[in-house]
Amino acid sequence: MPFFRIVSCFLPGLLFAGLSVAAHAEPLPPAFTAALQQAGIPLDHVAVVVQPLDTDKPLISHNADAALNPASVMKLVTSFAALNQLGPDYVWKTDVWAEGPIREGVLEGDLVIKGYGDPTLTLERMWLLQRELRERGVRHIRGNLVLDLSDFELPASDPGAFDGEPLALYNAAPGALVANFNATTLRLRPDGNAIGIEPDMALPGVTIRSDIALTESAACNGWKDALTPSIPDPERRELVVGGHYPRGCGEQALSLNLFEPAVTFDFLFRGLWAETGGTLGGQTVPGMAPETPPLLRFESLPLTDSLIRLNKYSNNLMARNLFLTLGAEAYGPPATPDKGARAVREDLVQRGISTRKLVLENGAGLSRIERISAGALNQLLRAAYRSPLFAEFESALPIAATDGTLKRRFKGSTLTGSAHLKTGTLRDVSALAGYVDTASGRRVSFVMLVNHANASRSEAAQRALLEWVQSEMSLDSGARDDVR
Structure with missing residues (x-):
């Protein structure tokens, strides 16, 4: 087994299969479309489904059948299948x-x-x-x-193949024996005019070299982005950390996917x-x-405890191991990605959820090829709502402006505390899916997928649409048929 992995940078292109736009019977919320236009995101690269859970038809259904990359929103699919197939008290x-x-x-x-x-x-x-x-x-x-x-x-597999960042913790590979999310944690300490680096655990045979330039800045925002850890020669077992580090940061912990x-x-x-x-x-x-x-x-702790960390903090390794576990439990060991995909797909089919546009690779959304439609995600959200395990499913989702990956999003909005939504973010992808509580106490399933080069600019549009939903504008006017 090689001690370090060799890095390559192969970045598959993003596919847009099945995108279509039809004339709208009524316009989408003006604040939403205006925000998309300002962000430079065409409507044919966006899919939206909004449906009150007490009605049979969506309030908004735009590009609902388009096969789009959901990024980490795909974790909802893996989590839903796991609760159904393994049960909330499952333990590894x-x-x-x-x-x-x-x-x-x-x-x-x-x-x-x-x-x-x-x-x-x-x-x-x-x-x-x-x-x-x-x-x-x-x-x-x-x-x-x-x-x-x-x-x-x-x-x-090559951990650098996804985005050229093999040492990033989100690229950690799954495994039968995984400790601490495969994180190796380094302590960075200013020491005079240099930065000392000390691992949390002894790493016999591994050399760590600090090439970090210490700056006098008191600001500490973005300190991780200013560092450049690398393994110049895997055979030498040497980690080099370069870049800049503000003195005002004091001691910090840097966790990497090294081995x-x-x-x-x-x-x-x-x-x-x-x-x-x-x-x-x-x-x-x-x-x-x-x-x-x-x-x-x-x-291990029960599955329900694991799902909280998996979804609230979008832990890719946990989702990938869960995906593989589903395959092993359904078809016997050894676990393989193919068995995991079959197990998830069969569970969705059993529950009447469309798999026509579904493409599964690892069940975590850390993929350039995974695909699902907004319509299928809405079906899943509604099936979960009807399930006796809905409390376990919903409680694992981040809460708007409160915790997890949504802790710093939608601050100052009326959405605070009233929306449970899974986030998904990749280059050229931004996604949200989950549940919104409206001002009058109704519950609404919400899916919004953006696949476009400007997807990172879509937060204002997400907020506009969510606030529109929460305020229940036009909810009593009947369902819209925005896509024919």
Whole structure:
């Protein structure tokens, strides 16, 4: 297994399949269309469906059948299928075997760990896993650390292929054993006229070099964007962090996607084990778990807890692992992207949701090829609303101007606290989908997808349309048929 990944920059073009515009029976809200025009976004690159949940027809349906890239709004599809197929109390497991006798706290053989895709093994939960292992009498390990990754079967991938940012945490690859979202955290500390860099956990054999220029600025906004971490030569195991850093920032934490998941798991497991006085004398090697019952079975928090972090903070790795888990549970291990796509698609079909325009790659929306129509997303939102698991589904969505990815959006608006919406953002893509509570207490499903070079300028149009919906303008005038 290569220690570092080699970077390539292949950026597939954005496809616009099935876009069509028909004459509107009535115009879309003027403030909305004006905001789109000011942003330079043509209406034929926008899809909108707005439907009160107590009516049978959409209030607005514009380009509802167009196959568009939803970015991270695709996480709604994966989350919906997961609640249906796995259930809200589903837990992932991580199994641990002691291959050898345990005498006076010393395991004389190997420690074997098999992962099944738990995406919630944070540092805190890894510590709890190790605590349970110590309670079973293991404090020192003389043999190897054996990692069984066989529950996932993943194609080779380049984390830089998506956007040329292989070290960005959102590009972290899924895996059967993933620790702390595959994040390696570095502490940046001004030290005289230089910036010192210290990893949270020991990284044996890895060199970290600071080429950061310290500036005297007191402003700290955008400090991460001013840094340029890179791995000039993967064979040298050297990370170089360049760029500029304002002295006024003080100490900050920078989390990066540096290693393959199994390598990060190894570093973090060994680091935490050493911090609590444990020793691990052998190497870390791949292998297969024995057929015997494990010494320890460590379970994740329930799926509902995972969905909150997955959707409110749009965690790609969690969504990708969940997508793969759906495939493994439906068709048996090993988990593959194809099995995940089949499991999701079949769940939607069972619930009467159109899959005609659906294209799935990883279920997270971190994709240039994933597609869905606004009409299908609206069907999903309405099916979720009718489900007995609606409370679990909705509670995982960001709340306007309150938390998650919407914490800083729509500030000062009447939308604050009254809209649960999943966000989606990529280059040339901006999306929102979820539920809006109107001024009179009605609930409305809302989908807006923008696929255009100026998509990043669409927030004013989103706000205008959401405020129009919330104020219930024309809600009592009957449903519109904006697309024939």
